[in-house]
Amino acid sequence: MFSGDLGAPYAPLLPAPKAPYAADEVVIESTYGDRLHDSRRQRIKRLEQVLLHSLQDNGTVLFPAFSIGRTQELLYELEAIIHRLRGPRIHQNLHWHELQIIVDSPLAAKFTQAYSELKGSWDNEAKQRLRQGRHPLSFSQLHTVDRHNQHLDLVLFLARTKQPAIVIAASGMCRIVNYLTALLADKAHQVVFVGYQARGTLGAAIQRFGPQGGYVDIDGQRITISAEIITLSGYSAHADQAGLLNFVNRMVRKPQQVRIVHGDNEAKQTLQKAFLQYGINAIIAS
Structure with missing residues (x-):
């Protein structure tokens, strides 16, 4: 599964993105993998x-x-x-x-x-x-x-x-x-x-x-x-770190691997560490 620009969960016009039931492998963006948006x-x-x-x-x-x-x-x-x-x-x-x-x-x-x-x-x-x-x-x-x-x-x-x-x-x-x-x-x-x-x-x-x-x-x-x-933070089309983590964590059957793309190196590395803390195998894709 490829996440694309995942989107914030509380956008005022569009329903929040929902995690799928399962995925064997996830390719996920990391634009804001190292920070949290304002509520x-x-x-x-x-x-x-x-x-x-x-x-x-x-x-x-x-x-x-x-x-x-x-x-x-x-x-x-x-x-x-x-x-x-x-x-x-x-x-x-x-x-x-x-x-x-x-x-x-x-x-x-x-x-x-x-x-x-x-x-x-x-x-x-x-x-x-x-x-x-x-x-x-x-x-x-x-x-x-x-x-x-x-x-x-x-x-x-x-x-x-x-x-x-x-x-x-x-x-x-x-x-x-x-x-x-x-x-x-x-x-x-x-x-x-x-x-x-x-x-x-x-x-x-x-x-x-x-x-x-x-x-x-x-x-x-x-x-x-x-x-x-x-x-002003929070208006981005990209989810923050919590949104990225929740998208994967809320799958009933977790992926065998998460490939992290589309972000600065620091954002990718921070998001990788966060996934690993949840026991999810995550690698940084070149």
């Missing part, structure tokens, strides 16, 4: 705190996100926060219902529509929201940018005006790069990472050097990182 309650509280803190400066809160899964989970949680806090103000000049949420990704917009069309397969919590007359993937503050000229105009507008907004931007087609080029040097803005940033990528460099007031090079341009850099 869903913790991550929602942390997201709310990040927004309350970030929007005080009337800047843009930028979420680089994959079009499938991450974007839809963020929209789901944002709708919940706005619904719950719709009475109080974010600050003196901004109400929650006035906050604009922008998905700048044609692909993400298409997949969000696909998620909506498949709402019959959502988990029970999401279906309960529908019965209450709410739609967590389609609400009044949500706007979609799909044309490139709209995207360029929006980047310039947000950089010039610092109008409060939440932007979920696609990693592809240079969209996120355009935002980073325009906003990273301004302390009014925040960049919030909600997914794994592989070594050697621009995202990993921003995570590493941003808190130190460092810089990154984008398309030959050196940009000082003055925007606040924040990382």
